[in-house]
Amino acid sequence: MSQINQTLVLGERALREAKRTPDALLPTILIPVFFLVVNVGQAAKIFPSGSTTFLQGQNYAAFQLPSSLLLAASFGASALFLVEEIEGGYFDKLRAAPVSRTSLALGRLLSESVKNIAITTLMLALALPFGIRIASGFLGFILLILMCAGWAVVYSGFLQAIALKTRSAAATNSAGLLFFPLLFLTPNFVPRELLSPPMEFAATLNPVTYVMEGLRSLILQDLNWTAIGLGFAVIIVSATIVIAFNVYTMRNYD
Amino acid sequence: MTFAVEAEGLTKTFESRSGTVEAVRGVDLQVAAGEIFGFLGPNGAGKSTTVRMLTTLSTITSGRARVAGVDVTDEPDEARRKIGVALQEAGLDPRQTGRELLVLQARLFGNSRSQAATRAQELLELVDLLDAADRLIKGYSGGMKRRLDLASALVHEPEVLFLDEPTTGLDPASRLVVWDEVRRINAAGTTVFLTTQYLEEADALCGRLAIIDGGRIVREGTPTALKSELRQRRGLDHDPTLDEVFLDVTGRTRERAAGEVQELQG
Numbered sequence: 001m002s003q004i005n006q007t008l009v010l011g012e013r014a015l016r017e018a019k020r021t022p023d024a025l026l027p028t029i030l031i032p033v034f035f036l037v038v039n040v041g042q043a044a045k046i047f048p049s050g051s052t053t054f055l056q057g058q059n060y061a062a063f064q065l066p067s068s069l070l071l072a073a074s075f076g077a078s079a080l081f082l083v084e085e086i087e088g089g090y091f092d093k094l095r096a097a098p099v100s101r102t103s104l105a106l107g108r109l110l111s112e113s114v115k116n117i118a119i120t121t122l123m124l125a126l127a128l129p130f131g132i133r134i135a136s137g138f139l140g141f142i143l144l145i146l147m148c149a150g151w152a153v154v155y156s157g158f159l160q161a162i163a164l165k166t167r168s169a170a171a172t173n174s175a176g177l178l179f180f181p182l183l184f185l186t187p188n189f190v191p192r193e194l195l196s197p198p199m200e201f202a203a204t205l206n207p208v209t210y211v212m213e214g215l216r217s218l219i220l221q222d223l224n225w226t227a228i229g230l231g232f233a234v235i236i237v238s239a240t241i242v243i244a245f246n247v248y249t250m251r252n253y254d
Numbered sequence: 255m256t257f258a259v260e261a262e263g264l265t266k267t268f269e270s271r272s273g274t275v276e277a278v279r280g281v282d283l284q285v286a287a288g289e290i291f292g293f294l295g296p297n298g299a300g301k302s303t304t305v306r307m308l309t310t311l312s313t314i315t316s317g318r319a320r321v322a323g324v325d326v327t328d329e330p331d332e333a334r335r336k337i338g339v340a341l342q343e344a345g346l347d348p349r350q351t352g353r354e355l356l357v358l359q360a361r362l363f364g365n366s367r368s369q370a371a372t373r374a375q376e377l378l379e380l381v382d383l384l385d386a387a388d389r390l391i392k393g394y395s396g397g398m399k400r401r402l403d404l405a406s407a408l409v410h411e412p413e414v415l416f417l418d419e420p421t422t423g424l425d426p427a428s429r430l431v432v433w434d435e436v437r438r439i440n441a442a443g444t445t446v447f448l449t450t451q452y453l454e455e456a457d458a459l460c461g462r463l464a465i466i467d468g469g470r471i472v473r474e475g476t477p478t479a480l481k482s483e484l485r486q487r488r489g490l491d492h493d494p495t496l497d498e499v500f501l502d503v504t505g506r507t508r509e510r511a512a513g514e515v516q517e518l519q520g
Binding site for chain 1: 309310312313331332334335337342345348349354359361363390406
């Protein structure tokens with residue numbers, strides 16, 4: 001069986017697992033929507049669409065939407081399922097089969113990307129009635145979904161690596177919270193050039209900034225290939241690092 | 255001669271905060287094809303660690319191990335194709351049904367979707383789980399989980415089956431069912447490498463056994479030979495049980511065990 005087939009079989013199993021645990025899926029949608037509503041409620045009046053140039057004619061919810069999409073892509077619930085699998089012994093059962101360690105690492109990440117495609121599509125569908133438009137058109141919509149799914153692979157891969165190293169649900173859960181400081185060190189509320197110099201410096205060093213700016217450009221502008229390219233570049237480099245680390249850890253797992 | 259399981263100087267050390275722990279210290283083993291081989295030892299003796307090394311689940315610090323003639327370090331995937339593994343605490347995914355688990359396992363061993371479905375059906379019939387096949391595993395009893403675990407270790411018709419304490423936690427009736435399964439699997443030509451803490455289980459099932467203590471093999475032979483050796487050496491006027499052999503070779507006594515309990519209570 002080829003590595004691709006093994007990955008697909010394991011990914012299908014992880015998706016089935018997600019489908020059977022809707023309780024784990026619900027916060028992935030509700031919490032990002034809650035943040036969107038609260039952030040827009042707090043700051044929308046400060047940034048009226050008519051006089052705020054960085055909104056490019058849309059409302060403040062359109063500016064805030066990428067934060068919520070990134071948050072939805074950063075839950076990585078499958079890493080917690082992996083810890084359960086390690087504790088319960090099923091992970092050893094899989095390791096005792098002639099399965100490529102790369103497929104073992106990628107199976108769950110594949111399911112996370114598919115799950116995220118569904119979640120992002122749902123969140124965009126929920127956003128449309130509130131006047132949010134995807135200014136970059138259908139191609140932009142596809143790129144937006146792919147970028148979110150790519151980030152889901154990156155962050156789930158990071159959490160999966162923590163799960164493999166620590167084999168602890170508490171440590172994996174805590175690592176998930178690391179996304180919040182990363183999110184707040186981005187140009188979350190205003191564009192980067194309007195941040196104070198220390199915050200602008202921190203945001204410039206933060207890779208999440210480039211993914212957020214890529215997503216934001218797809219919502220607010222026509223196709224801006226520089227912002228899109230930077231967003232995908234961050235995802236590709238980060239995904240390569242976390243997947244390589246996952247495979248290395250799987251191969252040396254004792 | 256090619257042995258079903260062969261280990262030479264097998265060693266495993268772990269690094270811990272208090273220093274290096276030697277879990278297995280130079281184990282030599284030879285298990286002939288077709289045997290049911292028992293691997294006994296007290297808790298923490300190194301049984302499970304040895305099994306994990308033999309089944310490619312743990313790296314080997316030093317020494318060599320081969321299963322069905324395949325070196326587990328040099329060709330781990332080839333070794334995995336030849337062995338079936340059912341570890342302590344039946345390792346199953348509670349969110350799948352019994353059938354889904356077997357189909358997945360069969361597919362990971364290279365079967366097509368239809369071949370995997372057919373094999374899953376055969377195995378469900380074999381372990382008498384057809385009625386529960388499409389229920390989630392989380393609803394299975396301990397005995398059903400053990401039987402499913404056993405079935406999942408057999409999807410690819412392995413040459414050597416490793417069973418790590420397969421009856422721990424089972425009620426007497428379920429234990430007898432597992433024993434019958436093990437005998438049937440062995441009668442079909444599969445070598446069985448069984449670890450257990452139940453000495454009557456080893457006595458009932460195993461043609462030959464080894465006792466490990468402190469990471470070293472301290473006795474090896476047929477149950478009959480081990481008992482008769484103890485009877486002669488101690489000049490006993492009765493046939494000793496395997497329990498007495500075990501207590502003798504591991505240096506444990508009932509009095510010492512009682513003392514350990516008292517210390518814990520104190």
